[in-house]
Amino acid sequence: MKPxxxxxxxxxxxxxxxxAERGYDASxxxxxxxxxxxxxxxxxxxxxxxxxxxxxxxxxxxASEQIYVESCFSEMADDETAGKRYTQLLCQRYQESPSLRFxxxxxxxxxxxxxxxxxxxxxxxxxxxxxxxSASLVKSYPLLPGTEVAMFKDAYIAVIDSLHVELIYGNPxxxxxxxxxxxxxxxxxxxxxxxxxxxx
Amino acid sequence: MKPxxxxxxxxxxxxxxxxAERGYDASxxxxxxxxxxxxxxxxxxxxxxxxxxxxxxxxxxxASEQIYVESCFSEMADDETAGKRYTQLLCQRYQESPSLRFxxxxxxxxxxxxxxxxxxxxxxxxxxxxxxxSASLVKSYPLLPGTEVAMFKDAYIAVIDSLHVELIYGNPxxxxxxxxxxxxxxxxxxxxxxxxxxxx
Amino acid sequence: MKPxxxxxxxxxxxxxxxxAERGYDASxxxxxxxxxxxxxxxxxxxxxxxxxxxxxxxxxxxASEQIYVESCFSEMADDETAGKRYTQLLCQRYQESPSLRFxxxxxxxxxxxxxxxxxxxxxxxxxxxxxxxSASLVKSYPLLPGTEVAMFKDAYIAVIDSLHVELIYGNPxxxxxxxxxxxxxxxxxxxxxxxxxxxx
Amino acid sequence: MKPxxxxxxxxxxxxxxxxAERGYDASxxxxxxxxxxxxxxxxxxxxxxxxxxxxxxxxxxxASEQIYVESCFSEMADDETAGKRYTQLLCQRYQESPSLRFxxxxxxxxxxxxxxxxxxxxxxxxxxxxxxxSASLVKSYPLLPGTEVAMFKDAYIAVIDSLHVELIYGNPxxxxxxxxxxxxxxxxxxxxxxxxxxxx
DNA sequence: CATGAATGAGACTTCATTCAT
DNA sequence: AATGAATGAAGTCTCATTCAT
Numbered sequence: 001m002k003p004x005x006x007x008x009x010x011x012x013x014x015x016x017x018x019x020a021e022r023g024y025d026a027s028x029x030x031x032x033x034x035x036x037x038x039x040x041x042x043x044x045x046x047x048x049x050x051x052x053x054x055x056x057x058x059x060x061x062x063a064s065e066q067i068y069v070e071s072c073f074s075e076m077a078d079d080e081t082a083g084k085r086y087t088q089l090l091c092q093r094y095q096e097s098p099s100l101r102f103x104x105x106x107x108x109x110x111x112x113x114x115x116x117x118x119x120x121x122x123x124x125x126x127x128x129x130x131x132x133x134s135a136s137l138v139k140s141y142p143l144l145p146g147t148e149v150a151m152f153k154d155a156y157i158a159v160i161d162s163l164h165v166e167l168i169y170g171n172p173x174x175x176x177x178x179x180x181x182x183x184x185x186x187x188x189x190x191x192x193x194x195x196x197x198x199x200x
Numbered sequence: 201m202k203p204x205x206x207x208x209x210x211x212x213x214x215x216x217x218x219x220a221e222r223g224y225d226a227s228x229x230x231x232x233x234x235x236x237x238x239x240x241x242x243x244x245x246x247x248x249x250x251x252x253x254x255x256x257x258x259x260x261x262x263a264s265e266q267i268y269v270e271s272c273f274s275e276m277a278d279d280e281t282a283g284k285r286y287t288q289l290l291c292q293r294y295q296e297s298p299s300l301r302f303x304x305x306x307x308x309x310x311x312x313x314x315x316x317x318x319x320x321x322x323x324x325x326x327x328x329x330x331x332x333x334s335a336s337l338v339k340s341y342p343l344l345p346g347t348e349v350a351m352f353k354d355a356y357i358a359v360i361d362s363l364h365v366e367l368i369y370g371n372p373x374x375x376x377x378x379x380x381x382x383x384x385x386x387x388x389x390x391x392x393x394x395x396x397x398x399x400x
Numbered sequence: 401m402k403p404x405x406x407x408x409x410x411x412x413x414x415x416x417x418x419x420a421e422r423g424y425d426a427s428x429x430x431x432x433x434x435x436x437x438x439x440x441x442x443x444x445x446x447x448x449x450x451x452x453x454x455x456x457x458x459x460x461x462x463a464s465e466q467i468y469v470e471s472c473f474s475e476m477a478d479d480e481t482a483g484k485r486y487t488q489l490l491c492q493r494y495q496e497s498p499s500l501r502f503x504x505x506x507x508x509x510x511x512x513x514x515x516x517x518x519x520x521x522x523x524x525x526x527x528x529x530x531x532x533x534s535a536s537l538v539k540s541y542p543l544l545p546g547t548e549v550a551m552f553k554d555a556y557i558a559v560i561d562s563l564h565v566e567l568i569y570g571n572p573x574x575x576x577x578x579x580x581x582x583x584x585x586x587x588x589x590x591x592x593x594x595x596x597x598x599x600x
Numbered sequence: 601m602k603p604x605x606x607x608x609x610x611x612x613x614x615x616x617x618x619x620a621e622r623g624y625d626a627s628x629x630x631x632x633x634x635x636x637x638x639x640x641x642x643x644x645x646x647x648x649x650x651x652x653x654x655x656x657x658x659x660x661x662x663a664s665e666q667i668y669v670e671s672c673f674s675e676m677a678d679d680e681t682a683g684k685r686y687t688q689l690l691c692q693r694y695q696e697s698p699s700l701r702f703x704x705x706x707x708x709x710x711x712x713x714x715x716x717x718x719x720x721x722x723x724x725x726x727x728x729x730x731x732x733x734s735a736s737l738v739k740s741y742p743l744l745p746g747t748e749v750a751m752f753k754d755a756y757i758a759v760i761d762s763l764h765v766e767l768i769y770g771n772p773x774x775x776x777x778x779x780x781x782x783x784x785x786x787x788x789x790x791x792x793x794x795x796x797x798x799x800x
Numbered sequence: 801c802a803t804g805a806a807t808g809a810g811a812c813t814t815c816a817t818t819c820a821t
Numbered sequence: 822a823a824t825g826a827a828t829g830a831a832g833t834c835t836c837a838t839t840c841a842t
Binding site: 245246 | 801802803804805
């Protein structure tokens, strides 16, 4: 994982948008090269192969989104519902961040030969998110039993994935309805689970 | 949508598994033809182009899953929680039905030039599912206000999509946990929404 | 080793001349295709890869030369010195037969990945020649001890290889001098070995 | 033929092994550069082109083998059979000297555009060897007629070439048998040619 | 219906070479 | 003396498609 040269980084950024929009198979190195202001063979001065470029792009996108997630959760106000901020910003993030679009497309349907690399990275990404959520949850409801926390962790990731899908469908209005429906459910469940126990 | 000849149907079935596993771009007409026991050019006796084959495969898969969904909801017992049966069978269905795998992969990331066809069909598919769910919901809770029904419709599709994603990830154990977490939420929310009003 | 179609045979013949003149690495499928009156991708309707084409060309050239060798030895007159006719025709054969030129070039310096295939075939080719020689030798000198026959077999192949090299150098005049020098040696050695014993 | 810098010499040595093992076409400047501890463009600080590098490698290899041949013949004992020592050491020399392997490969199948350079050098190399042989032969058999000497010169080079081929085939056991068979022939011929005339 | 043969377009990749630094 | 970056040419190979048979 040595750091990339500036040119290599630029290529990576472009590759990310191509992979995000077209997928791995339908992305052409020629197009990526031209979009990066060079000719096809010049790519090979920076990356040994299409796979290697994909690897680098994957790492970069993953790192970028991981940082974003951290910042999202760390900026949380004390009285905020755990994990809500992230979901509220998600739609905008998706539209603004090719990295996120690339991440989702790739996590869902990775090129077969790169599946291992992809799934390891993405699972860590989701796992970190669920940890941030449950930490925040425990902070708000210290008395919540561990089994309940575990259940809500699963529920939160389920919610995230559901929102991801709606983002992919690409209808922002429906996204907002889904966001609200999911939080209604999650909120109700939390209410019942914590009742007088939690905040009280 | 004229009916397909037996040969054309066989080709479609094979194409569906290829598209499901590899995606449109990475599926080769040659492989499909050989898997169907013929040579590549023979495909053109049945379909005008790769796109046309995709179209037919898409229609067939959609029809197949629509029938399945109908049967799933129609066999529902009276005291069953609305839409639960479908989600419980989903994991097995996914593993057994290339059509469903094809549907999801394609709905999420359709080949650009076929996006319109795909999204129209898939939205109808989801819409029908949500109607079946809400009909069953209204039957169980006749007094539930319309706005609540609408909200639960959104929630149910959100749940389905979330489960879809977990199926794509491919870990059956996690699927079961997610399934239970989502129904816990949905159940809690229903409980609160209906209270004494509903079944009582 | 299924028989080749006429087109495939034509391509093979052309490939043989290309491989003979340029070697495997420097031969381009594009050039071969054009020389065969078609475009590059059309080759792949006949051969799965460059290696496969090479394989076929190798088999064809080997078979061709094996037949030639057989005919050469079978047409031998009774009072002829064993194996002489073949060496006398060799220069002309080399000039006329791309197969032989291909055989030698390839036997001497095969593409690394095809070395096994090549050496097996060529060793059989040489071995057959040495058997034909020794059979003819034994017929002329029935009393020659087995160890001597074995030695002359080695000597004959050594002579053949030496002539091959001179053919590759490409100077017909020098070839004739070498041919005569080698037969002088072989003849002298035979004279001493058989003496009054042989023809008696 | 200005003398090479130390770096250039080092590159040449490496190039010789690459050319010997792979041939001109299949040898990559990149590989050679890396093996020499530098990057491809750095080669151009030492050689103007691949051809120029080949030229230099060729000259170096030729010089190296010429020196070896001289030393081989000059160390000859008085009662030794002319030229025998060289052939006896040949197998070991071939295994130890990339230069010799390069020489043979290149002499047999030079890259087309370099054929003139190659053949001139190699013919001189063989010619020198045959002169050393005939000088030694004349020393042993002063009364041998000139025509006979000329014939034996041709025979000796023929023997050398035959041994070369066996070295290329790469079977040391067969090499020994061939070596002995060839000297049996050469010795018999010499015996008959000199008879009572020579040493006596 | 099926296919053998052909093909234009385009995929990834390697190569020898150049040039500014 | 060395190299990172770039590139035109060319390499092998795959693909969807067409057409005569």
